Amino acid sequence: MSPTVLDLEDQPQIFDIRQNYDGLDLKGEIVRGLGSQLPTLPSLLLWDDQGQDLFDRFSQTPTYYPFHGEIEVLSRYGSDIGASVPAEGALLELGCGAVRKTKSILSGFRQQQKPVNYFALDVSHQGLTTSLVELRKLFKDSPFITITGLLGTYDDCVAWLTGLKTMRALGSMTILWLGNSIANLDSHDQASAFLARFGTACQHARLACRFLVSTDICQRDEKVLEAYNVGRPEYRDFLLNALDAANLELGYEAFSADDWTPASWLDERERNLHFYLTAKYDVLVPLTSVAEGTDAVTIHKGQRVRVVTSGKWSEEVMGQICGKAGFHIQQRWKDDSGDYCIFLLKNVTANISDRRVVQPTAGVGEKILELKKRKI
Ligand SMILES: C[S@@+](CC[C@H](N)C(=O)[O-])C[C@H]1O[C@@H](n2cnc3c(N)ncnc32)[C@H](O)[C@@H]1O
Numbered sequence: 001m002s003p004t005v006l007d008l009e010d011q012p013q014i015f016d017i018r019q020n021y022d023g024l025d026l027k028g029e030i031v032r033g034l035g036s037q038l039p040t041l042p043s044l045l046l047w048d049d050q051g052q053d054l055f056d057r058f059s060q061t062p063t064y065y066p067f068h069g070e071i072e073v074l075s076r077y078g079s080d081i082g083a084s085v086p087a088e089g090a091l092l093e094l095g096c097g098a099v100r101k102t103k104s105i106l107s108g109f110r111q112q113q114k115p116v117n118y119f120a121l122d123v124s125h126q127g128l129t130t131s132l133v134e135l136r137k138l139f140k141d142s143p144f145i146t147i148t149g150l151l152g153t154y155d156d157c158v159a160w161l162t163g164l165k166t167m168r169a170l171g172s173m174t175i176l177w178l179g180n181s182i183a184n185l186d187s188h189d190q191a192s193a194f195l196a197r198f199g200t201a202c203q204h205a206r207l208a209c210r211f212l213v214s215t216d217i218c219q220r221d222e223k224v225l226e227a228y229n230v231g232r233p234e235y236r237d238f239l240l241n242a243l244d245a246a247n248l249e250l251g252y253e254a255f256s257a258d259d260w261t262p263a264s265w266l267d268e269r270e271r272n273l274h275f276y277l278t279a280k281y282d283v284l285v286p287l288t289s290v291a292e293g294t295d296a297v298t299i300h301k302g303q304r305v306r307v308v309t310s311g312k313w314s315e316e317v318m319g320q321i322c323g324k325a326g327f328h329i330q331q332r333w334k335d336d337s338g339d340y341c342i343f344l345l346k347n348v349t350a351n352i353s354d355r356r357v358v359q360p361t362a363g364v365g366e367k368i369l370e371l372k373k374r375k376i
């Protein structure tokens with residue numbers, strides 16, 4: 001399916017790359033998740049427009065070291081990190097969010113006068129538009145940076161990348177994945193599979209693939225638990241917002257925030273911090289799903305519904321995850337405390353050089369946009 005341009009001329013270029021234009025089947029996922037033995041809600045519920053704002057606010061609280069550690073790494077090693085992105089290649093950011101960190105990376109390219117074609121992917125249309133309007137304002141004077149938005153999920157992005165023959169002109173694809181998002185995946189195996197899928201998609205598009213992945217490698221439990229204190233209003237509101245988002249998806253008030261308390265549990269063996277909503281009483285959640293044959297689910301007092309997980313995976317574990325996916329860690333940059341790290345991963349299986357296949361005249365990114373626009 002050809003992507004659709006969502007916005008008007010003066011707005012940022014945002015392509016709708018969702019494979020299912022009616023949106024995801026979040027409703028189905030809610031029903032299935034609540035009915036399972038260990039009840040869950042889809043973590044995507046956290047990332048609606050309201051959730052983006054709440055997370056952005058929370059992430060800047062003083063004890064939230066993952067944000068501050070990442071900013072520290074970027075400001076200290078920004079030029080080295082920028083140098084790892086080949087000139088005139090593509091820089092694709094997965095889950096770009098509020099682009100606070102992206103700004104400093106793109107500023108580096110502007111300073112070095114290094115041409116780069118930046119693509120920002122996110123599931124939140126409003127969040128993506130706000131972020132890209134801001135980025136375009138900041139970089140409108142720079143002939144070196146093209147900025148394009150992609151609305152969709154990670155899965156949509158893999159499909160888009162796989163089918164994008166015109167991207168060959170860029171020669172290389174650097175995938176920027178910040179905010180410890182890799183460790184929001186449920187397991188190490190899922191993380192490996194995720195990296196491998198992007199690697200394969202790049203191979204299809206004949207693009208040399210590398211990742212810049214940031215990871216919270218903190219092994220100090222006290223520090224972790226202080227950062228993610230669910231008693232703090234900023235974080236509590238972020239987690240409870242998943243219930244509002246679920247109500248919107250379902251189309252009726254299935255959940256009331258008053259019935260739930262946010263909670264967390266650190267699995268020390270797996271180094272995964274799980275976040276839940278715990279039922280204060282026996283809560284009857286009405287689910288009008290004929291397809292699933294379910295009318296309602298009772299979550300008993302004290303029972304937990306998992307919403308999201310944030311792994312605190314060590315460097316060693318990251319090495320194993322990457323190795324399994326066909327990537328090796330080429331470089332790593334850490335903050336002062338050693339608790340936060342940005343890894344540069346290179347694909348060891350693909351044999352594609354970084355050199356561009358086509359010599360561009362003007363910005364290659366612009367050309368791609370023209371091509372894609374014509375297809376719509
Ligand atoms: C933890 S935030 C990180 C935001 C930003 N990259 C940063 O480091 O501050 C995760 C971001 O990924 C997006 N996201 C989460 N799951 C996604 C998915 N399956 N597909 C696309 N984007 C997703 C969310 O909307 C959110 O903006």
